Amino acid sequence: MRNLMLSTALTLVSSLAIAAPSSWAIDASHSRVSFSVPHMVVSEVEGNFREFKGKVELDEADPTKSSVDFSIPVSSINTDNADRDKHLKSADFFDAEKFPNIDFKSSKISKAGSGYKIAGNLTIRGITKPVTLAASLSNSLQNPWGKSVRSVKVSGKIKRQDFGLTWNKTLDKGGVLVGDMVTIDVKLELNK
Numbered sequence: 420m421r422n423l424m425l426s427t428a429l430t431l432v433s434s435l436a437i438a439a440p441s442s443w444a445i446d447a448s449h450s451r452v453s454f455s456v457p458h459m460v461v462s463e464v465e466g467n468f469r470e471f472k473g474k475v476e477l478d479e480a481d482p483t484k485s486s487v488d489f490s491i492p493v494s495s496i497n498t499d500n501a502d503r504d505k506h507l508k509s510a511d512f513f514d515a516e517k518f519p520n521i522d523f524k525s526s527k528i529s530k531a532g533s534g535y536k537i538a539g540n541l542t543i544r545g546i547t548k549p550v551t552l553a554a555s556l557s558n559s560l561q562n563p564w565g566k567s568v569r570s571v572k573v574s575g576k577i578k579r580q581d582f583g584l585t586w587n588k589t590l591d592k593g594g595v596l597v598g599d600m601v602t603i604d605v606k607l608e609l610n611k
Contacts, residue, residue: 440476440485441611443569447471449608452491456579457598459590464503468521470495475571475609482556487525487537494519511586518544528554537573543582550577552603566610573605 453467473489493515496507508515525539526549534555541550552575559569578599579585588596 440478443475443477443609443611445471445473445475446568446608446610451604451606453604453606455602455604457600459596460594460598464498466496466498466507468492468495469497473607475607477609479559482535483528483530485525485528487523487528487539489523491521492519493521512584514544523550541577541582544584546582548577548581550575562610568608568610571605571607571609573603573607575603577601577603 447470450471451467452471453465455463455465458464468491471489471491473487476486478484493508493513496504496513498504498507507513510517513521520542522542523539525537527538529536529538531553534553536551537554538549538551540547552573554571554573557570559567562568579597579601580599586597590596
């Protein structure tokens with residue numbers, strides 16, 4: 420009887436250890452945080468952030484019990500135009516000197532078809548708003564160096580004016596220089 424109880428306890432402890440969330444690191448050299456914004460009604464400006472860091476606590480048994488904590492230094496913005504990047508860092512837009520980071524912290528992850536919805540709080544320019552983003556998670560595989568690797572793709576749209584990014588110019592024939600809807604496209608490679 421005692422051996423049976425010990426065996427049951429060990430099985431329970433083992434199953435709890437398997438179900439516990441595990442930390443996955445972001446491989447920045449194989450990841451990208453991109454965005455696009457309508458420009459002059461007829462085109463889009465695309466950009467990315469060259470620096471970012473984050474923590475993903477992944478529950479393998481139930482990804483809806485996972486969590487994401489992500490931070491982006493505004494100073495790392497890159498739109499392939501130095502003058503535009505300088506303007507985006509200024510008080511007209513992100514005001515990087517006063518608000519150096521964009522932060523996201525998940526509050527709930529739910530299943531959505533074959534993917535997931537990640538709800539959380541996004542902070543830009545010191546303004547925090549709830550957002551919900553679509554996400555997909557690949558299966559884990561081993562890389563040639565023995566690490567477990569998987570990808571996460573996150574996408575969605577936000578209104579920049581909701582976060583105090585209100586600078587704009589009206590065009591002579593109607594419309595504005597910078598659109599309000601920002602498309603977010605994040606591709607992360609995670610490893611542990």
